[in-house]
Amino acid sequence: MSTETSIAPATATTDAPDTGARSPEAAGLITDARRRIDDLDGRIIGLVQERMAVSAVIQRERLTSGGRRVNLSREMEILAHYRDQLGKPGTALAMTLLELSRGQI
Numbered sequence: 001m002s003t004e005t006s007i008a009p010a011t012a013t014t015d016a017p018d019t020g021a022r023s024p025e026a027a028g029l030i031t032d033a034r035r036r037i038d039d040l041d042g043r044i045i046g047l048v049q050e051r052m053a054v055s056a057v058i059q060r061e062r063l064t065s066g067g068r069r070v071n072l073s074r075e076m077e078i079l080a081h082y083r084d085q086l087g088k089p090g091t092a093l094a095m096t097l098l099e100l101s102r103g104q105i
């Protein structure tokens with residue numbers, strides 16, 4: 001048996017992960033765009049973790065000074081900001097960020 005028969009052809013469609021595309025061109029474009037999305041997601045997660053750390057500093061300072069962990073008027077500002085920029089789903093995103101940053105209330 002020759003090696004040629006046992007090796008799959010190295011085309012874009014066979015090399016790419018499942019993209020759902022129906023042409024090598026579309027598969028290539030989708031694979032490149034998915035790499036950018038993976039990179040953006042990694043940066044977004046890093047920013048969320050940075051936000052959590054900054055929020056923890058604020059909360060610790062307020063608690064140590066005798067205040068409360070939560071500041072609802074500030075949370076309303078943040079929710080409004082996200083809603084203004086992203087619409088209704090922005091509110092849900094901000095609520096998730098707040099929960100990640102200060103836990104459930």
Ligand SMILES: O=C(O)C(=O)C[C@]1(C(=O)O)C=C[C@@H](O)C=C1
Binds near residue numbers: 055059069070071
């Ligand atoms: O801005 C503050 O005062 C914070 O404590 C930060 C933060 C936030 O993560 O955005 C966290 C808890 C508060 O309830 C409000 C906002």
